[in-house]
Amino acid sequence: MSNELTRASEIIDSYGCQQSNLIAIMQEIQAEYKYLSEEALTLVAEKLGISTAKVYSVATFYENFSLEAKGRHIVKVCAGTACHVRKSQPIFDAIHEYLGLTGKKKTSADGMFTLETVACLGACGLAPVMTIDGEVHAKMTPEAALALLEDIRKEESGK
Structure with a gap:
């Protein structure tokens, strides 16, 4: 073994x-x-x-099990009704493209980020919502989401 x-x-x-x-x-x-x-x-x-x-x-x-190695940072974009109506899909699409993901791949090639969708984060009044490592980010836009990921990249490259 x-x-x-x-x-x-x-x-x-x-x-x-x-x-x-x-x-x-x-x-x-x-x-x-x-x-x-x-x-x-x-x-x-x-x-x-x-x-x-x-x-x-x-x-x-069971959806909580993953057969793919996850990144150091887990990004979850809410796909619930309130978030969907307030345009969470363009946020997901922008992150997906930014991370260079294709097909069913969820983790960036550098192993830094894993992108997932969730049915509901329970913060409907703050829609559209996403979390990064469990921290809630409200009233997101594609640009704001990418800025958060850029900040994490800069922070980690400075270490």
Whole structure:
């Protein structure tokens, strides 16, 4: 087993390798690695004595599981009714283009940002809304959203 999976193995063992703890195990592994790699899912299947297909079906059924490595900063654009009506889609589109994302790819090539949509952030009165690393940004425009990402890039390049 690679050193990368040592922590994943410890997590599985801490749950007694019990199939009934599959979701909890996957949640903790994702918290540790920021996503569920193919290797980690295969290890879970082996150690729990279940098929890899079953593990993958759980990982793909629940929206909070990610099979793709996430960026250092998570950007979520609200797609709820209030935000949609107040033009959240152009914000998403501008960020998508700025990050150079194509197809279903959600994470920028440099690993800095992951772009996601959410059904509702619960801040409808502030629409359109987005979050960056959990911090809410209200009444956004495409230009304001890109300025926030630029600020983060500048801050990180100055370190």
